[in-house]
Amino acid sequence: MTTPPKIFISYSWKPIHNKQKVLQLAERLSADFVHVILDDWDLKEGQDKYLFMEQMVNNPDIKRVLLICNKEYADKANSKKGGVGIESLIVSDEIYSKAEQTKFIPIIFEYDEENKPCVPTFVKSRIFIDLSSDNVYEDNYEQLLRNIFDKPTSKRPPLGTIPSFLLSNEPIYLPTAHKVATIKNALLNEKKNTPLYIQDYLDTFVGALTGFSIDENDLNQTNFDDIILKKIEDMKVLRDDFISFMDVYLSNSITLDHEKLHSFFEKLLNFSVNIDEYDYPSNTFGYLKSDNYKFFFYELFLTFTAIMLEKERFQELSFILQTPFLIDKKRSGEIIPATFSEFRHFVSSLNEHRNKKLQLNRVSVTADTIKQRATEKFNFEILIEADVLLHYISLLFPNNLSNYGGYWFPETSCYRFYKLRVLSKTISERYFNNVKVLFGVQTKAELVTKVDEIIKSGQDKINDFNYRIPNIKVGLRVDEMCTMK
Numbered sequence: 001m002t003t004p005p006k007i008f009i010s011y012s013w014k015p016i017h018n019k020q021k022v023l024q025l026a027e028r029l030s031a032d033f034v035h036v037i038l039d040d041w042d043l044k045e046g047q048d049k050y051l052f053m054e055q056m057v058n059n060p061d062i063k064r065v066l067l068i069c070n071k072e073y074a075d076k077a078n079s080k081k082g083g084v085g086i087e088s089l090i091v092s093d094e095i096y097s098k099a100e101q102t103k104f105i106p107i108i109f110e111y112d113e114e115n116k117p118c119v120p121t122f123v124k125s126r127i128f129i130d131l132s133s134d135n136v137y138e139d140n141y142e143q144l145l146r147n148i149f150d151k152p153t154s155k156r157p158p159l160g161t162i163p164s165f166l167l168s169n170e171p172i173y174l175p176t177a178h179k180v181a182t183i184k185n186a187l188l189n190e191k192k193n194t195p196l197y198i199q200d201y202l203d204t205f206v207g208a209l210t211g212f213s214i215d216e217n218d219l220n221q222t223n224f225d226d227i228i229l230k231k232i233e234d235m236k237v238l239r240d241d242f243i244s245f246m247d248v249y250l251s252n253s254i255t256l257d258h259e260k261l262h263s264f265f266e267k268l269l270n271f272s273v274n275i276d277e278y279d280y281p282s283n284t285f286g287y288l289k290s291d292n293y294k295f296f297f298y299e300l301f302l303t304f305t306a307i308m309l310e311k312e313r314f315q316e317l318s319f320i321l322q323t324p325f326l327i328d329k330k331r332s333g334e335i336i337p338a339t340f341s342e343f344r345h346f347v348s349s350l351n352e353h354r355n356k357k358l359q360l361n362r363v364s365v366t367a368d369t370i371k372q373r374a375t376e377k378f379n380f381e382i383l384i385e386a387d388v389l390l391h392y393i394s395l396l397f398p399n400n401l402s403n404y405g406g407y408w409f410p411e412t413s414c415y416r417f418y419k420l421r422v423l424s425k426t427i428s429e430r431y432f433n434n435v436k437v438l439f440g441v442q443t444k445a446e447l448v449t450k451v452d453e454i455i456k457s458g459q460d461k462i463n464d465f466n467y468r469i470p471n472i473k474v475g476l477r478v479d480e481m482c483t484m485k
Contacts, residue, residue, distance in 0.1 A: 004035040005148050008056040011068035018070050018109060025068075025107075025131070028141070028178045034148055037062065064148055065103055069119045069128070070110035077120035105147065108132050138185040174237060175204045180244045187252035195257065201245055202264040208238060209271055209293070216289045224288055225354040229369075231292035236373060239300055243375065246304065250311045258316040265301070266325040269342055272297060274330045288353075294345040298411075299370055301343040305386040306378045309422050318437040321393055341394050341408040363414040363466040370412055380412070385422050387412045389438075392472050395454050396439055409462075413469045419477055429482040444482045451478055 007029070011022045019040075026036045043052050056062055067073075106128035108117045117128060129144050130136050145151075179201045186194040212235050219227060250256065275290045308317040324337040350365040362368055374380040387410040394408040425431040432444065441447040451473045454460050460472045469475060 004033045005063045006035040006037060006061055007064040007066060007148060008037040008059075008062045009066045009068060010053070010057075012070060012073040012076060014072045018068070018072065021109060022068055029145075029148075031175050031177050032145060034145075063103070064105055066144075067104060067106045067120075067123060069106050069108050069117065069123075071112065071118045074118045074120050077122070105129060105144070107144070138182055142182070174241055175208050176201060176238070176241050176245075179204065180241065180248050183245070184248045184252060187248070195260075198249065198257065199260060202260065205238070205242065205245075206264070206267045206271060209268075212238075212292060212296075213275070214289045214292060219288065225349050225357060228288065228291045228349045229354070232295050232369065235292065235296045239296070239303065239373075240375070242300065243303060243307065243378070246307045250307070250313065256313060256316045258319040261316070262320055262323055262325075265320065265340075265343075266327075268297060268300075269325050269327055269338060272342075273327050288349045291347050291349040295347045295350070295366060295369070297343045298345065298347075298366070299373070301340065302370070302383050302386050302390075302412075303378055305390060306382050309386060309389075310378075310382075312434065314435050314437050318440075321390075321438070322397060322440065339394065339397075340390070341406055344390075344408050344411070364411050367412045367414050371415070380415070382422075384410075384412045384415060384417050385420050388417055388469055388475060389420055389422065391469070392460075392476055393438060395459055395472055396450055398459075407459075410467070410469065413462075414466050417469050419470065420475060423477050426477060426481045427483050429485050432482050439476075444478075447476075447481070448478060451476065 009022060009026060011018065013019050022038075023040065026038050026041075029036050037056055039049065039052065043049055057065060104123065104126070106117075106119050106123045106126055108119065108128050108130045109132055110118045111132060112118055117130070117132075119126075119128065129140050129147070131140055131144075179197070183194070183197045183201060185191075186197050191197075212231050214227060214231055272290065272293050275293065305317065308314075308320075321340050324339060325342065327336045327338050327342075328334075329336060347366045350369065354360070355362055355365050370383060371380040374383055387408075390408045391410040391413075394406075423435065426435055436442065436447070439447050439450070441450065454472055462469065473479070
């Protein structure tokens with residue numbers, strides 16, 4: 001489907017929370033590839049509001065008319081007062097004069113004192129969809145989507161993948177918005193189609209990335225770093241949505257599809273590498289047009305690692321870190337293996353150009369920006385630990401390195417770092433046996449041997465005064481491991 005179905009929403013502006021709830025529903029439908037006609041969006045100054053209503057109700061291009069039923073709407077419709085009253089006359093005439101009656105759907109937002117749905121008399125006998133409470137909202141919202149897309153309940157309705165972002169200072173609406181709630185509901189109710197919801201979320205997330213692309217023709221000597229930083233800030237909502245997804249997934253599911261997550265990150269890398277003119281910029285600033293993605297993927301992978309560590313999903317995390325990603329380079333037609341280190345790239349527009357332009361004299365503007373954006377739960381200290389741990393793990397698996405991606409460089413470690421608190425519990429042999437999969441060893445002795453070889457070769461030395469971290473033996477707290485049963 002390339003053309004979204006059009007619907008019109010009829011509702012009462014009072015009370016104010018009813019209007020707010022209608023706007024939330026409209027935004028969600030828009031994110032799910034439904035073209036919503038709403039007076040608040042489409043009725044402009046100077047237009048006749050009653051003519052507008054009549055045109056919407058009678059327009060054959062409008063596939064569905066949603067009648068949002070609360071007490072205010074029902075009372076005004078029954079008494080034929082105000083805009084709702086006029087609108088109800090138009091709707092009732094259309095309903096009773098036409099054989100096709102599936103166009104009008106009562107949506108229940110409120111029940112009366114006798115626990116009966118608040119609906120106008122002219123649609124009282126009609127089958128309605130109940131969106132009145134959180135308990136029924138998710139299942140019935142899916143029912144509404146199925147209705148709009150004319151899909152039977154035995155099949156999932158088509159979900160849009162085209163993101164809708166607004167420019168300037170207006171809010172950014174994501175295609176992934178509200179999908180997390182659907183996943184949570186499916187997990188809690190052990191629905192068989194839960195894996196489909198999860199796959200849909202991950203695919204939609206990847207598709208949403210194109211909405212944050214930068215046109216290199218908009219970049220010039222004075223503005224390019226501002227534009228890139230603005231795009232980075234815009235992408236924060238996408239990062240936060242992913243955090244919510246992971247929290248819901250890991251908190252409500254014993255099993256975790258690590259293959260699906262690995263495929264997701266592989267798609268992110270392929271997107272990054274194959275951005276138009278990524279390798280061959282056509283102007284002076286073309287090579288910077290993907291800097292917002294370089295920053296975003298670094299931050300996202302750091303956050304993902306921190307989440308997995310916090311939830312102690314060591315087995316699944318080790319699979320992501322130790323299994324090569326296959327990158328399909330479209331220009332050359334090559335398939336190249338890459339490590340997770342490919343998620344870490346130098347962001348020159350921030351670290352070099354912006355640093356110099358504003359005379360910031362900072363070691364890493366990238367690290368500063370990650371610090372500023374850190375969440376309360378996954379604060380900057382936690383992200384530094386994840387960053388340094390990824391560096392140590394990349395040292396432990398030199399055989400995984402390819403000609404595309406080297407050791408992981410922990411850029412946030414320009415801030416002070418001492419030891420990995422996340423590994424403090426490895427003093428317990430039992431806990432070490434859970435964590436050891438991250439290091440690819442079976443025993444502490446095996447880890448000590450690998451670590452000593454790394455130190456002897458000097459591989460763990462970062463040759464930069466501003467990025468000083470402990471050697472791998474101290475950083476991993478190897479001597480403290482397994483000191484208690």
